[in-house]
Amino acid sequence: MKYKFPLIVLSAVCISASCQQFPNSQIQPQRSSIPDEEVHFTPQQLKEYYLVYSNADVKYLRTVMDAYLKGAKGREAEFEQLKKFDKEYYKSKFIVASRDGNPFGGTMITIMFEDKPDKVFVAWVYKAGAKGTLTLKGFDIREYSPEEIAALNKRYAEILRDKVHAM
Numbered sequence: 001m002k003y004k005f006p007l008i009v010l011s012a013v014c015i016s017a018s019c020q021q022f023p024n025s026q027i028q029p030q031r032s033s034i035p036d037e038e039v040h041f042t043p044q045q046l047k048e049y050y051l052v053y054s055n056a057d058v059k060y061l062r063t064v065m066d067a068y069l070k071g072a073k074g075r076e077a078e079f080e081q082l083k084k085f086d087k088e089y090y091k092s093k094f095i096v097a098s099r100d101g102n103p104f105g106g107t108m109i110t111i112m113f114e115d116k117p118d119k120v121f122v123a124w125v126y127k128a129g130a131k132g133t134l135t136l137k138g139f140d141i142r143e144y145s146p147e148e149i150a151a152l153n154k155r156y157a158e159i160l161r162d163k164v165h166a167m
Contacts, residue, residue, distance in 0.1 A: 034151035041158060050165045052096045057107045057125040060134040062167040065090040081139035089113045089121075093166035095159050102126075106137060114160055117153050120144055 041049070052058060067075055068082045069090055082090065092115035102108050106126030112119070124138035144152070153160065 034148055035155060036151050037155065038157050039155055049159070052099055053165055053167055055099065055107075057134060058096055058099065058109060058167060060125055061109060061111070061123050061136065062094070064136045078136040081136055084139070085119075085121075085141070086116075089116050089119075092116055093163065094121075095156075095162070095166050097156075110142065112152070112156075112160065114163070114166055117160055118149055120149070120152070 064078050068079050069087060092113040094111040094113045097110040097112060100108050102124060106124055109123045109125060111121050111123065120142040122140055122142050123136060126135055126137040128135045
C-alpha cells in the first residue's frame with residue numbers, strides 16, 4: 001500500500017518515472033509549481049499519513065542511518081550510498097514525503113530531514129536474496145531550486161515540525 005502526504009501534492013513533485021530508474025548520479029530537476037502557502041491537514045489526514053512510519057522499509061532506512069552513524073560493520077555497500085552526504089543529515093529525524101514501488105523491485109522513499117530541510121532525498125530500499133533481507137540499494141538527492149525548497153518547507157511546515165512521528 002502506498003502512503004503519501006494526505007493531499008499527494010509533494011509526491012507528484014518528488015517522484016516521477018525518471019526518478020524511479022534511480023541513476024547513480026543526482027536525479028535531474030523537473031519543472032514544478034509548488035504552492036507557496038502552508039497546507040493544514042485534518043486530524044484524519046494526519047492519522048492516515050502517520051501510518052507510513054510503520055512500514056518495515058521506512059524503519060529500515062532509519063536503522064541503516066543509525067548504524068552508519070555508529071560505525072557499524074558489515075554494511076559497507078549501504079554505507080557507500082550514505083557517504084555522499086554530510087552525516088549531520090542522518091543525525092536528524094526525517095519525514096516521508098512519498099513511498100512508492102520501484103518497477104525494478106523494492107520501494108522508493110522520498111524524505112526530508114527535519115533539522116536540515118534544505119534538500120530532498122530519495123532512497124531505494126530493496127528486499128534482496130531468498131530471505132528477502134532489506135537493503136539500501138540507492139540514496140541520492142532529488143534536485144530542487146532554492147525557491148522550491150523554501151516553498152516545500154513552508155507548505156509542509158506542520159509535518160516538518162512533528163518530532164513525535166518522524167523517524
